[in-house]
Amino acid sequence: MLELSGGRFRAVYRIAAPGEEEAAAVAAEIAIEQTIEYPADLVSREDIRGQIFGRVESIARGGDDFFDATISYADETAGGDLPQLLNVLYGNSSLKPGIRLERLDLSEGVLSRFRGPRFGRAGLRALLGVPGRPLLATALKPMGLSPQELACLAYQLALGGIDLVKDDHGLADQPFCRFEDRVHLAAEAVARANRETGLGTIYAPNVTAPVGELARRARFACEAGAGALLISPGLAGLDAMRALADDDRIALPLLFHPALLGSFVTCPEDGISPFALFGQIARLAGADASIFPHYGGRFSFSAEHCLSIARGTEEAMGGLVPIFPVPAGGMTLSRVPELVRFYGRDVVLLIGGALHRGRDLVETCRRFRGLVEAG
Amino acid sequence: MLELSGGRFRAVYRIAAPGEEEAAAVAAEIAIEQTIEYPADLVSREDIRGQIFGRVESIARGGDDFFDATISYADETAGGDLPQLLNVLYGNSSLKPGIRLERLDLSEGVLSRFRGPRFGRAGLRALLGVPGRPLLATALKPMGLSPQELACLAYQLALGGIDLVKDDHGLADQPFCRFEDRVHLAAEAVARANRETGLGTIYAPNVTAPVGELARRARFACEAGAGALLISPGLAGLDAMRALADDDRIALPLLFHPALLGSFVTCPEDGISPFALFGQIARLAGADASIFPHYGGRFSFSAEHCLSIARGTEEAMGGLVPIFPVPAGGMTLSRVPELVRFYGRDVVLLIGGALHRGRDLVETCRRFRGLVEAG
Numbered sequence: 001m002l003e004l005s006g007g008r009f010r011a012v013y014r015i016a017a018p019g020e021e022e023a024a025a026v027a028a029e030i031a032i033e034q035t036i037e038y039p040a041d042l043v044s045r046e047d048i049r050g051q052i053f054g055r056v057e058s059i060a061r062g063g064d065d066f067f068d069a070t071i072s073y074a075d076e077t078a079g080g081d082l083p084q085l086l087n088v089l090y091g092n093s094s095l096k097p098g099i100r101l102e103r104l105d106l107s108e109g110v111l112s113r114f115r116g117p118r119f120g121r122a123g124l125r126a127l128l129g130v131p132g133r134p135l136l137a138t139a140l141k142p143m144g145l146s147p148q149e150l151a152c153l154a155y156q157l158a159l160g161g162i163d164l165v166k167d168d169h170g171l172a173d174q175p176f177c178r179f180e181d182r183v184h185l186a187a188e189a190v191a192r193a194n195r196e197t198g199l200g201t202i203y204a205p206n207v208t209a210p211v212g213e214l215a216r217r218a219r220f221a222c223e224a225g226a227g228a229l230l231i232s233p234g235l236a237g238l239d240a241m242r243a244l245a246d247d248d249r250i251a252l253p254l255l256f257h258p259a260l261l262g263s264f265v266t267c268p269e270d271g272i273s274p275f276a277l278f279g280q281i282a283r284l285a286g287a288d289a290s291i292f293p294h295y296g297g298r299f300s301f302s303a304e305h306c307l308s309i310a311r312g313t314e315e316a317m318g319g320l321v322p323i324f325p326v327p328a329g330g331m332t333l334s335r336v337p338e339l340v341r342f343y344g345r346d347v348v349l350l351i352g353g354a355l356h357r358g359r360d361l362v363e364t365c366r367r368f369r370g371l372v373e374a375g
Numbered sequence: 376m377l378e379l380s381g382g383r384f385r386a387v388y389r390i391a392a393p394g395e396e397e398a399a400a401v402a403a404e405i406a407i408e409q410t411i412e413y414p415a416d417l418v419s420r421e422d423i424r425g426q427i428f429g430r431v432e433s434i435a436r437g438g439d440d441f442f443d444a445t446i447s448y449a450d451e452t453a454g455g456d457l458p459q460l461l462n463v464l465y466g467n468s469s470l471k472p473g474i475r476l477e478r479l480d481l482s483e484g485v486l487s488r489f490r491g492p493r494f495g496r497a498g499l500r501a502l503l504g505v506p507g508r509p510l511l512a513t514a515l516k517p518m519g520l521s522p523q524e525l526a527c528l529a530y531q532l533a534l535g536g537i538d539l540v541k542d543d544h545g546l547a548d549q550p551f552c553r554f555e556d557r558v559h560l561a562a563e564a565v566a567r568a569n570r571e572t573g574l575g576t577i578y579a580p581n582v583t584a585p586v587g588e589l590a591r592r593a594r595f596a597c598e599a600g601a602g603a604l605l606i607s608p609g610l611a612g613l614d615a616m617r618a619l620a621d622d623d624r625i626a627l628p629l630l631f632h633p634a635l636l637g638s639f640v641t642c643p644e645d646g647i648s649p650f651a652l653f654g655q656i657a658r659l660a661g662a663d664a665s666i667f668p669h670y671g672g673r674f675s676f677s678a679e680h681c682l683s684i685a686r687g688t689e690e691a692m693g694g695l696v697p698i699f700p701v702p703a704g705g706m707t708l709s710r711v712p713e714l715v716r717f718y719g720r721d722v723v724l725l726i727g728g729a730l731h732r733g734r735d736l737v738e739t740c741r742r743f744r745g746l747v748e749a750g
Contacts, residue, residue: 002519002551004550004551029673033673034545035517035518035545036516036517036518036519036545037516037517037518037543037545037727037728038516038517038543038727038728038731039728039729039731039732042728042731042732043517043519045519047519048517048518048519048520051519052517052518052519076549076550076551077518077545077549079547079548079549080548081547081548081584081585081588082585083547083583083584083585083607083610083611084545084547084548084549084583084610086610086635087544087545087547087583087607087610087634087635088545090635091544091545091607091609091610091634091635092544092634092637093637094609094634094635094636094637094638094641095633095636095637095640095641095668095674095676095704096637096641096673096674096675097641097642097675141411141412141413142410142411142412142413142418142423142427143410143411143412143423143427143452144377144411144418144420144422144423144426144427145423168412168413169462169466170409170410170411170412170452170459170462170463170466172454172456172458172459172462173454173455173456173459174451174452174454174459175379175451176377176379176451208458208459208462209456209458210456210457210458210614210617210618211586211612211614211615211617211618212618213456232458232462232466234466234469235458235459235461235462235466235614236458236612236614237586237611237612237613237614237615238612239585239586239610239611239612240586240612240615242585242586243585243586243587258470259462259466259467259469260461260462260465260466260469261469261470262467262468262469262470262471262645263469263638263639263642263645263646263647264638265470266469266470266471266472266642266645266646267472267638267641267642267645267646270637270638270641270642271638271641271642272638293470298404298408298471299470299471300471300472301470329470352412352413353412353413353414353417354414356413356414356417357414357417
């Protein structure tokens with residue numbers, strides 16, 4: 001006889017359906033698929049039916065051709081860890097078209113199992129000594145440069161006053177640019193620039209790596225003087241990011257890169273909403289800043305998506321602190337005022353390639369900083 | 376000055392476009408996005424342009440509204456590991472609608488970095504002592520049963536002659552069903568049944584777990600007498616599966632569960648083809664058997680998808696051995712002859728809930744086995 005705590009967490013699913021009856025049938029399927037995954041009529045035990053089965057709490061029309069269904073699950077089904085929580089939220093239902101995980105509404109019981117972001121907005125601001133304005137970020141690239149060449153770029157970017165200089169997420173541990181060489185030289189270059197400017201630029205190397213290498217690289221980066229870390233949880237695993245965030249030996253801010261996660265958000269009827277994935281789930285996984293494509297750049301997120309992600313980075317989630325949205329993907333200096341109007345001051349503005357269009361990289365960075373300080 | 380090996384691997388992308396000109400423009404974008412992710416016109420160095428840039432090798436019309444573009448990348452860009460290989464193949468392009476990763480065509484240089492499946496079809500057959508016929512599998516469920524109750528089911532399923540008895544992928548380490556208790560009791564129950572029947576049923580517990588727990592659970596399962604392991608790489612990370620497959624201290628067959636990976640395949644214009652994801656990438660990640668929803672069950676894969684996955688489990692990939700396709704998701708005994716006609720003998724037939732519809736579970740399993748042996 002099961003005796004669970006009674007605590008339940010909720011999820012909202014957007015169900016593509018012509019009418020409420022069809023939507024209700026799909027919602028009932030989700031409640032079973034995400035829990036017992038077994039013919040409901042064969043389960044006679046009332047404790048399992050009442051406690052383990054997902055429970056459809058409400059269904060409401062959300063638009064012409066979709067409904068929003070709220071389903072609750074017993075806290076205990078999620079097993080207290082991120083992989084199993086994601087499994088209950090969306091594991092098998094991800095395989096069915098027309099069901100999108102729209103938002104998480106986690107209980108205290110579940111949230112208490114997650115430490116979440118170690119720094120968040122306030123922590124990252126404190127680390128950088130930048131209390132109010134938007135933060136400036138850029139990436140070391142292109143792939144193909146040597147560690148020395150990238151370090152030279154890092155020096156100039158820091159000299160120009162960029163707050164966060166991250167590796168491009170495509171810089172891994174390639175034979176032409178070894179992780180350790182790059183991190184060592186770039187961290188040193190940024191420190192040298194900081195001594196000259198009196199500023200506190202942070203270098204964030206990419207530690208996305210095979211299992212068993214990731215923690216080692218993160219510790220190496222830490223010792224080499226990195227001030228934050230970049231990780232692509234779509235490549236390394238969301239729980240690998242969570243483990244990194246929880247690791248007290250590392251204790252650096254984490255930047256979440258969306259590589260490979262796009263397929264969850266490109267189809268409006270399937271997958272996970274940008275709000276839930278790049279906002280809520282990024283925070284659960286311990287991100288301090290969440291990078292995503294801003295609309296009107298090289299990618300095709302809508303303005304609505306971008307705003308919803310920003311909301312997801314700050315909406316109340318128990319004790320999990322708000323994190324920075326990092327709109328990126330083809331941004332230019334001319335869009336800075338618009339970006340600041342759109343996101344407000346709690347944003348990291350990430351401009352990559354466009355910084356290199358000017359005649360003088362340091363000067364262009366200073367102009368970027370001037371624009372942000374003026375805003 | 377870069378001096379790379381010259382080895383290049385290829386990927387085929389399905390690009391949604393009305394005409395060849397538009398498709399060619401998208402292909403050119405992919406070649407840049409997946410490598411330098413930087414304005415191409417700002418790169419003057421011929422070594423980077425010639426070696427690091429992705430190279431569009433060919434474009435061909437694939438249907439009324441899409442084209443197949445083959446793009447090659449320098450072996451070295453993939454850094455020799457799975458996360459970075461996936462990043463080069465599809466990291467940022469996953470964020471752009473209308474681009475689907477259709478197939479991998481990996482070079483010897485890249486393939487040599489992957490051990491792949493440890494057992495594959497031949498190894499799993501040898502382990503089970505079943506040389507020719509399709510294999511039988513089922514899952515322990517529903518969630519909510521105690522370890523004792525699940526062990527009792529495992530005993531009956533093994534007594535009935537099922538080859539592979541796996542945990543349902545929703546059985547993790549919940550307070551009402553602890554991993555260690557379940558694995559210990561279920562492995563013991565299956566061993567007891569094997570002593571009685573003289574058969575060699577294998578129990579495959581679910582080891583999907585947080586980073587840092589996964590290897591420990593796998594070793595525990597190994598010592599408790601599990602004969603294979605179930606893992607959901609969508610939850611634990613694809614590279615976590617690869618690491619498990621490579622771990623000589625464990626050395627058990629791995630069953631790949633598709634939880635959370637559905638969003639890569641539900642939208643026909645985006646994501647990764649079922650062939651590449653559940654066939655090729657599953658093998659790269661070390662799966663010995665790849666579970667996916669068979670058409671006409673609870674899910675909505677097409678017959679064409681299922682056939683393509685089966686092809687992906689066996690098509691030549693350097694030294695990576697062929698693995699079993701495992702069609703599942705609402706299968707019933709009445710569909711066994713059809714499934715065998717569809718997949719041939721090299722298939723694992725996974726029937727879950729439907730086995731419990733009969734009056735006598737052991738008898739129903741024997742009927743399942745009889746049907747397969749008769750085919």
